[in-house]
Amino acid sequence: MSGQWPPDWEDADDDVEAEAGQADVETNARLSEVTAYLAALPQPVLPEALEARISAAIAAEAADRAKPGRTLGRPPRRPKIRRDRRFRIQAISSAAACLVLAGFAYLLTQLGGSSSSSSAALSEGAAAPAASAPHAQAETPQNSFGEATSVPAASAVPSAASSASAFSSWRFTVITRGDVYQQSTLISQVRQQLANGLLGSDTASAGAVSAPTAALAGCVSHFTGNTVPGLVDKATYDGRPVYVIAVSSRAWVVGRGCTATDPELITTVSLAGLRGNPSALGSVEGYAIARRG
Amino acid sequence: MPGLAPGEPSDAELLRRHTAGDASAFGQLFTRHKDRLWAVALRIVCDPDDAADALQDAMISAFRRAGDFRGESAVTTWLHRIVVNASLDLLRRRPGRAVSWSGDPEELPGPGQRAGGGEPVHETTGGDGTDTRLDVDAALRTLPPPQRAALVLVDMLGYPVSEAAVLLGVSEGTVKSRCARSRAKLVPHLSHLRANLAREGNQPVSDSVSFEQGGGA
Numbered sequence: 001m002s003g004q005w006p007p008d009w010e011d012a013d014d015d016v017e018a019e020a021g022q023a024d025v026e027t028n029a030r031l032s033e034v035t036a037y038l039a040a041l042p043q044p045v046l047p048e049a050l051e052a053r054i055s056a057a058i059a060a061e062a063a064d065r066a067k068p069g070r071t072l073g074r075p076p077r078r079p080k081i082r083r084d085r086r087f088r089i090q091a092i093s094s095a096a097a098c099l100v101l102a103g104f105a106y107l108l109t110q111l112g113g114s115s116s117s118s119s120a121a122l123s124e125g126a127a128a129p130a131a132s133a134p135h136a137q138a139e140t141p142q143n144s145f146g147e148a149t150s151v152p153a154a155s156a157v158p159s160a161a162s163s164a165s166a167f168s169s170w171r172f173t174v175i176t177r178g179d180v181y182q183q184s185t186l187i188s189q190v191r192q193q194l195a196n197g198l199l200g201s202d203t204a205s206a207g208a209v210s211a212p213t214a215a216l217a218g219c220v221s222h223f224t225g226n227t228v229p230g231l232v233d234k235a236t237y238d239g240r241p242v243y244v245i246a247v248s249s250r251a252w253v254v255g256r257g258c259t260a261t262d263p264e265l266i267t268t269v270s271l272a273g274l275r276g277n278p279s280a281l282g283s284v285e286g287y288a289i290a291r292r293g
Numbered sequence: 294m295p296g297l298a299p300g301e302p303s304d305a306e307l308l309r310r311h312t313a314g315d316a317s318a319f320g321q322l323f324t325r326h327k328d329r330l331w332a333v334a335l336r337i338v339c340d341p342d343d344a345a346d347a348l349q350d351a352m353i354s355a356f357r358r359a360g361d362f363r364g365e366s367a368v369t370t371w372l373h374r375i376v377v378n379a380s381l382d383l384l385r386r387r388p389g390r391a392v393s394w395s396g397d398p399e400e401l402p403g404p405g406q407r408a409g410g411g412e413p414v415h416e417t418t419g420g421d422g423t424d425t426r427l428d429v430d431a432a433l434r435t436l437p438p439p440q441r442a443a444l445v446l447v448d449m450l451g452y453p454v455s456e457a458a459v460l461l462g463v464s465e466g467t468v469k470s471r472c473a474r475s476r477a478k479l480v481p482h483l484s485h486l487r488a489n490l491a492r493e494g495n496q497p498v499s500d501s502v503s504f505e506q507g508g509g510a
Contacts (some may be wrong), residue, residue, distance in 0.1 A: 027477075034476040038448040041429060046331035048349075054327075055320055061356050062316040175416045222316065261320045 052260075056218060059260045063225030135154070172229050173209040174216065174243075179235035181244055181253070186237070187269050191242060194230045218260030220245055221269075223252045224279040242266060304368035312359050326369060329450075330376050336445040337380040337438065339430040343387065344380070351379035366459065374460045377442060384438045419479035431480040436475050444479075468492050 176260040181189050210218065210234065220229055224247050237253045245252045249271055255264030297303065302310070302318075304325070305502055310318035321328075334344040334351070342448040355375045433441050447468065454472075458465045506508070 002467055030480050031473070031476045034479050035448050038429075038479075039451065041449060042327065044332050045451075046327045050331070050345050050348075051324075051327055053345070054323065054352055058320050058323060058352055058356060061353055062319065065314075066316060156426050217370070261317070262315045265317070268457055 009159070017159065027253070052218070054238060055261045056221065059218065059222040059223055063221070066223075080112045087171075127242065155156060172220065172232055174234055175249055176208050176210065176213050176234040179233050179244075181233075181235055181237045181242075183238055183267070186251070187271060190231065190246045190269070193233065193244075215257075215259045216243065219243070219254060219258035219263060220262050221253075222258075222260045223265075237266065240266070246271065305364065308359055308362060308368050309358075312362075320373075321357070322368070323352055326372060329369075330372060332450060333373055333376045333445070335361045336433065336449055337377065337442045338383060339434045343383055345384045346366075347380040348376060350383070351376040354379065366439050370456065370459060374462075377446070377460050381438055383440060432479050436478060436480075440471040440475045440478075446477035447472050448476070 030155050063192045093283055179189075179193075216232070220232060223245055227247050229247055231244060231251070233244040234256075235242060235244050237244065242253050243256060243258060245254065250268060252268045253266040256265060258264040304322060307318045307322045307325075309316075326371055331344070332349070335341060336346040338344040338347055351372075355372055358375075360367070407431070433445070436444065442461060443457060446452040446460060447454060452460065454465050454468050458468045461468065
C-alpha cells in the first residue's frame, strides 16, 4: 500500500525496535499519556443527516440492483455520488422546501375549490384532494407544513447523490381511501389502480391524497429508486395495515412503519405480464376494491 | 460488536442475505456499525465533509463487492478495511490538507483554523466558563496519513496492533512504528490540551490503556 502513497507520506518503518530501546523513562511516560489521552476521547456518533444520506445512497443502490439484469458481480454504472458540501445542502434544501411549499399551496388551492367543483378538478387529472369525504383518512405528515422546510434537509436531501431519488419521492402523493387488497387479487387490483391513475375516477371524492412523510418517502425510494411511483396507497392487505407501492412493472406491499432502512416488505409482485391488457384485470380475478365502512 | 439480541442475524448472515438479493440486509449492516465506521473515517480524514464522502464511497463499494467477501475475516474487519482504504484514497486524491509542523506547539493551527479551510471541529469543555477547544483534529492533521491511520486505529479506536495491521495491509512492526512516531509528534500538542483539562478540573488521563497496545516507543 505504501508504495502508492505520495512521497511526503512515506516514512521509515523498519527501525521501531531501535527507537523503542532508545526512549528514556520520561519520554515513555509522555508517550503513554498520549495513548491514554487519545483513548479517552469520546467516540464520534454519525449525525442523523449523514446517516440518512448514506442510507439513501445504499437504498438507491439496492433499487438499482433490483432492476432486471443487474447483479452484484456486475454493478451498474451510475453517476458519481456528489459531495455533500454545506452550501449544496442549503441550496438543495431550499429547492426542496420550495417544492414542498408549492405543492402544499397547490393542495390548499384545490381543497378550497373542491367543495363546489370537485368534478372539474378531477377532470383535470390534478392532485386534488377531497378530504371532506366522510370516510377519508388523510395521512398527516410527521412534520407540519410549518416545519416542512426542514424535512427535506434532514431526510429527503441527504446528499446531492440521492437528491434525484429524494426529489422524485416528493413528487408522489399518498392516497388514503380505505382500499382493501387481498393476496389472491393483488396483481389485478394494483393494475387497475395504475390503469385508472392515482386521480382517476372517484379517487378524490372517495378518499384523500396527501404528501408522504419523510419516512415513507425514504421507503418508497428504497423500492423504486429514482422512478416516481404510480401508486402509493395507504390501505390494508389481508387485513393488515399496509402501504401498497407500485410502478408500472412491480408492486410492493409494505408495513406502515416502512422506512428506507427498515422496509418491512410483506410481499412483492411483478406486473409486467399484465401490461397492455387492462380488460382482463378485473374480470378474470373478480377484481373489486372493497371499501371500508 | 455488542451482543446480538436473540434471533437477530449475525453480520455474516446479513451479508449472505445481501448477496442473495435481500434489499434491506446491507442497510441493516450499515446501521449496526455506522458509528464505528464513521469514527474511523472521521479520525483518519479529519474533516467531516470528506469523511462523509469517504464513508459513503466505502459503503457503496462494500455493497457492490459483497460477493467478493470470502469469510476469511470478520465482516466488521472487512468493512473497516474498506473504510480505511476509502479514507486514505480520498486523502490521496485531495492533497493539501496535511500540515507541516516543526513540533513547536505555538505553530499548531489554533482553534478555528483549518489546514484545508472550512470550519473547525473541536470539542468544547465548559468548566469555569472559559471554553477550551480541544482541536484534536488540528494535531492529527500534522501527521502523515499512514501514521495518522495507525494511531487512530490503535490509540483512539482501540484496535489491537495485529488487527490494525490487517486493516492497513502492513506488518505489525510497521503499525507499531507509525504509532510511536505519531505519539512523539503529538506530545507537545497534548501537553497543551492536558493543561487546559487540568485547569477545568477534569480528571487527567490515566494509564488505562496499556502502552503496549500500540507498541513501544
